[in-house]
Amino acid sequence: MNQMRCISFAGPGRFIKKRYCRDTVCIETELVQEAIFHLYGPDEIIICLSDPSAAGIASDLEGRNIPIQKLWIPFGTDEPQLWEIFSTICGAVKDKEVVLFDITAGCHSLPFMTFLAASYLQSVCHVTIAGVIYAPVTGDDGFCRFVDLKPMMGILDWIAGVKAVTNYVDAEPMYSLVKDLQGNIHRSGEHPEPPVRLTSWASLLWQFSDAVRLARPVDALYAASGAIHDIDGINEELLRFAPSLIPVLAATRDLSDLAAEPEMARNMGEYVRKQIRLIGFQLDKGLFLQAVTLGREVLITLLMIRMNLDADWRDADIRHEVSRTLTGGSLAMQNRPYEKTRYSDDLIRYDDWKEMVLIWTRISDLRNNLAHCGMNQRDDSVRSIRKRASDILPDIERFYHLCLPEKR
Incomplete structure (x- = not known):
């Protein structure tokens, strides 16, 4: 000892x-x-x-x-x-x-x-x-x-937990604090109406933060949907037992624009719009690698919607073939040989196919640069990579409107 x-x-x-x-x-x-x-x-x-x-x-x-x-x-x-x-x-x-x-x-x-x-x-x-x-x-x-006075030192942990969620999209520290708080209140038996929602809410925020940082849009949107459910009941419990977390609740309310259950995928136009908002959220939090990675995947999803393939939008083989179709279009614009896919002829029938391919080339090139950790002979500075990543949202928005003209 x-x-x-x-x-x-x-x-x-x-x-x-x-x-x-x-x-x-x-x-x-x-x-x-x-x-x-x-x-x-x-x-x-x-x-x-x-x-x-x-x-x-x-x-x-x-x-x-x-x-x-x-x-x-x-x-x-x-x-x-x-x-x-x-x-x-x-x-x-x-x-x-x-x-x-x-x-x-x-x-x-x-x-x-x-x-x-x-x-x-x-x-x-x-x-x-x-x-x-x-x-x-x-x-x-x-x-x-x-x-x-040692218990009062825990205030610093709560401050750090709130900052981790609101600034860095990391809800794990806050989840641990909330779990201990709710457990201690129940074990004490001193409160006739102890909290029953806080741990579940913090767990959903933790799932959301992990999904955002891992670029898992389906999981992130679903967790956001759960986190804003019964928000008024959560607010009441926070006011009674953890008022220091009110700023986190305010940030949680802002997740309503990102909230979507998987069933919403039946309306792919709106569902992919939520994913684009998630990309904006990632960029705001400095998660550039995740935003660019998800941005490339959203372009594939959008073209699948335009080609009436959205019923299979999560099929890995079809997604790979659609990505090869766009890359083939890029090679065609450079008069370089490429292997056609079963969707290549459909792509070039669109009047605006070249604009779509140029957007794909910019974002796909940036994603590859990030995914391979800059292991190439190009002289890209960290600052220029960050700038390019910060500016991807207008390209993705434009691609969205090219593929879903009725949303213009």
């Missing part, structure tokens, strides 16, 4: 005996660090000192057989000193260590700096934070009961 150390603060002043309590166990002492040593059992206490007049507390604790390490920190009167406090505290902790913070005697900036240090150590250095405790003034019953 890992040893635990406590980082505590000491200030000047006269120390008065108090009865410190952790749950039902109490100890009477004038030194809060002694109470922590006996009630929480750290192997060592690190005393952070700024004022030399407070250094005597270390000797008092050592005289009571309590292992002590002194750590000098500045008063924190300006920004450089605040950074020094942060660096000194973090530097006193080893990776993967177990640390208990005590801020009972921490004044001015020290509680805030402790919160930052604890969050940093937990997130970056894989340190286990056993608690962030303090003993408030004596209550009416004459006891000083320790309060643990």
